[in-house]
Amino acid sequence: MTANEKKHSDEAIARTMVADRRHFHERPEEGWCEFETTAAVVERLTKLGFEVLVGADAVDPENALGRDPKKVEAAMARARENGVSEDFLARSGGWTGAVGIWRTGRPGPVTAFRFDIDCLEIAETDAPEHEPNRLGYRSRYAGFSHACGHDGHTAVGLGVAAWVAEHADTLCGTVKLLFQPAEEGVRGAAAMAARGVVDDVDWFLGAHIGCSAHLGQVGVSHEGYLATTKFDLTYTGVPAAAGSPENGRSALMCGAATCMSLGSLPGHSGGITRVQIGKFVSGTARNIVAEHAAMLLEVRGETTEINDYMEENVERTVKGLAAAYGVEYDLRKVGHAVTYRGDEEAVALAKAAAAEVPGVESVVDMNAKIGSEDCTVLIRRVQSHGGKAAFFYFGCNHHGHHKKDFDIQDEQSLPIGWGVFTNFLKKTNGLGN
Template sequence: MSRQGFTLPQGMETDWPALVAASASFRHDLHRHPELTWQERDTSKIIRVSLAQLGIPYRICAGTGTVATLNASSSGRHVGLRADIDALPINEATGLAYTSAHDGCMHACGHDGHAAALMSTAAWLKHHEASLPGPVTLLFQPAEEGGHGAKKMIEDGAIDGLDCIFGWHNWPAIPFGKAVCPNGAVMAGNGTFRITLRGAGGHASQPENTRDPVLAASAVTMALQQIISRRITPQNAAVVSVTSIEAPSGETVIPDSAKMAGSIRLANAADRPLIEGLIRDITISQAKAYGVEADVEVFPRYDATVNHVAEAGLMRNAIAADLGNDWHFGEIPVPIMASEDFSYYLKEIPGAFALIGADDGHGHHEPCHSPRYDFNDRLLPIVTRIYARLAGAPLPAQSTLLNDQP
């Protein structure tokens, strides 16, 4: 489709197949025009054009974010529904007809689908606005991919007046038709670290005359792996991963320095100070043992995404109403160790977050952040129904359930 935004033919506002088709077309347009964290200018423009075409008032929030409210004057429970909109710095390798038109940028996590599902929800709720039991606010949020977009949205008043908030993420490791939405933590907290090891380089044939940062980096890597196995209780899920070591030099040259980087994941926020302190202490002591100095930087990112019990129950009921009573996928342990900045919202107001399965056996098994990943469009009608149910809107006939095709 051309960049006309989300459109429905006149008189087709209640036509469910037309809504589903429009949602998929909108998703493909967003996929073709991805934008990185805090650069979502055209994405936010097309979202705002679409809201205006639907007759839904909105305001700009956190720069490239957008907040729209329906049934604003109602005194009923004020529900928030959220979608993230940013893409990733990845070269797409799907070969799809709607593949990214921007080199080095791709919707590799499904935020295009999240935004499209919220827009089709907006269209459905607008037509049934008079039937809504309370206000509904739609949050099109930028900068989820490490940019703390939710925090900026909150600071700009996005959740002011909300009684609760709901969100979701597609998940290729879960079969289509299944989901998880636990009480408590559903996704882990995270952080990153950077280490610089400074030694003294020299000739590879004379290591005794050097202070080898490469050897020190190897020792630090091995030692950091003991944090989880020996210093954190096994009941608390946590991960420390060294993800890169850089020490470029010639084959016969021991370099002066080496750089390391890595990732932290944790389910229990109380473990964060311990893990961060151990990374610093272990790195410095290991480096000293090899005659090398170490500079350690640790960067907290997101806390765990922790569902509130009552709201998680509401979301589970909405999921079960559409996916059936056997919707729960018990084979995936929660919290999963990926992270989400939806955690910011849940620290401020009650709410819940769900992971909804994407793998239908037709190529939607590729993991998020893969260059071969593509969002499963069959999730669009399901999530639109779940969101509409959470908002208290009338629903289309149940008979089309999992067989809805964009």
């Protein structure tokens, strides 16, 4: 490819990425419900010549966290209405996410990149100045929007796929592109990791748009992220009339005691801890002992060990209080992520890759202390098999993630993320390295 042809090809990929991102932005799908998104990804990867893993070949159903079969069924029905083929839905077996694999046929390392594809349950703003409103690609699905930029991640993943297909004769080894479902709530990565799709990986790179990085900045991460566990908890007691409380067992009182006990858990001398009860629903009427209580809660820890300690505290407290109040409990783990530690060699390669991308003004160290991200689960799996991994942020100017007016300046930001991934690949799998 001449320099001119290369520039032309890069520009064409950039245009396609922006169009793809807007396509996905219009059709946001929540975790484990990404059927339209997965179908579009699979179609493109197949067309480009990738071998594609779908459904239970891409994720292990046994290790899927926080998947609601009713929501999945509704999402499949909607996807069907919107033209997703019966063949595809049957092939998915009800499981979203996909892995594209490109084998060059030449010996070399296996390099994997991860792109998360799910949206949030947040209604997009009506503000006329919000770009998706101005340019006519706002979310079509009421109450859902890509308020974390995973539409951009998906588009970048397809952009990388296009580049790999075009430049296959300059590469060795194998390239794997992971389109991961259900990152929100840290639910999907464990299922992909358990399927074994990264067990042969030598180099692994994950990324997020925005966060602390502004447009033109790339932040490369050495360490960070809190380990976290998300729980759904229900108590089932015995209903009774208020006049004869001795006949009842109150799930509501047990729930209230749980709030107070978990809220006053001691911390850990080893580092940051968090506990949050975000939702507590209970009771039917003033004069009835409440039979049911449902709670959504989570814990976090600065290290995986500290998070384990918090997790054990929750399990022990719930079990003890259920016994004390004479109610049944069901404590379900619905999300999980560990902490992140990058490998120096991979971090250095990501930094060098970023420094060479047009439009990048600065490359900085960026270590997120307080958030959580389930890419860490895949990274831990890669490292446990001797692979090397890193994580980076490619910037955009935004008012905050998970907010109704989140935006990403796709024309400028996406080519930067794409550039870091493709430059990284030139370094790990380029012929002549």
